């Protein structure tokens with residue numbers, strides 16, 4: 001291939017690569033390894049262009065890179081990004097690690113770069129992987145109707161799901177040069193429910209300091225009592241996915257069935273389906289689905 005043709009080909013590849021990078025950025029997939037591979041290819045193309053006499057020799061390498069990137073891009077864009085983007089839905093087993101909204105060292109001196117790298121890239125990533133695995137296994141159980149390991153996968157989904165959802169809140173409720181006080185409606189609600197911002201801050205700090213072992217302190221809104229509340233969670237996996245809203249619930253405490261069904265909980269559960277009020281469940285779904293966070 002003559003040099004001019006090679007240069008034009010390289011220009012086309014660079015334009016395509018920049019386009020893919022832009023799509024990944026728009027979908028908050030900057031931290032995806034594909035994005036780094038594309039950046040590498042772009043800088044390699046720049047270097048190759050400087051080395052005019054060897055230009056034709058680079059073509060094979062570039063073609064190979066493009067082919068690999070094309071396959072991976074298609075997979076991510078088709079399965080992940082576009083589905084997530086157009087449906088606003090994270091498909092089963094396709095949760096992703098949200099990129100930090102600031103550089104790793106941005107919260108120094110309060111939180112070190114080393115902690116942020118480890119906490120985000122390793123710990124949060126393992127929650128994402130664990131949640132995806134649990135969801136895939138539960139989907140398999142539904143398909144095969146084999147629920148033998150369901151308890152295990154429900155536990156995994158609770159542990160990793162809460163980890164993923166809580167960390168996805170945590171990164172975004174911090175920023176460099178943050179602090180101060182809330183304003184507007186939140187400030188008013190805090191004053192109303194806790195007396196003052198100072199009272200809230202003291203209570204929240206004490207809750208955080210007094211969490212037994214591993215856990216979180218949380219400020220939550222209760223749609224039932226119309227109040228803010230401060231909660232602790234000692235083990236975030238017991239047994240919920242924080243940041244979700246219950247729609248349909250079934251009480252399986254013994255007091256709910258024992259007088260009638262004795263130890264036959266299975267029978268109670270089977271019979272219970274005859275009395276579900278789906279109008280109310282639909283109403284709750286309609287209200288709950290108005291709340292939409294950025295999918296990761």
Ligand SMILES: [Fe+2]
Pocket residue numbers: 119123167
């Ligand atoms: Fe954490």
